[in-house]
Amino acid sequence: MQKTSSRQRMTSFQKSVYEVTKRIPRGKVATYSVVAAALGMPAASRAVGNALSKNRSADVPCHRVVRADGSLAGYAWGLPKKAERLREEGVEVANDHVDIGKYGTYNSL
DNA sequence: AGGGTGACCCGCT
């Protein structure tokens, strides 16, 4: 079995964040607010970003989570990598910005 | 137990 490189405190909140992030459909993006709202805490957008920043697992498509204004926000492996990954999924990225109105998802989160 | 940080969001100037 694989040992989860580096032990991380998986809190209930963090686990929920990863769960929701995994549920984001491929080729679409969600905002931190949306994820937070899915957890029942629409005001915890900051905590969500914090949770994702701690996460380094490739199992979590954290690259599909962007800012409310459509900016790619941040990425542990580098913004360019995030943009590239999104493009691979069919999401058009221009100047580190995506169209939330087109790729933004508010479903099944 | 207290204080500071961060991949945020919104409103105002």
Place this chain on the structure above:
DNA sequence: CAGCGGGCCACCC
């Protein structure tokens, strides 16, 4: 349109 400040939440030292 861009810049600044306050608010909110969870985690780490």
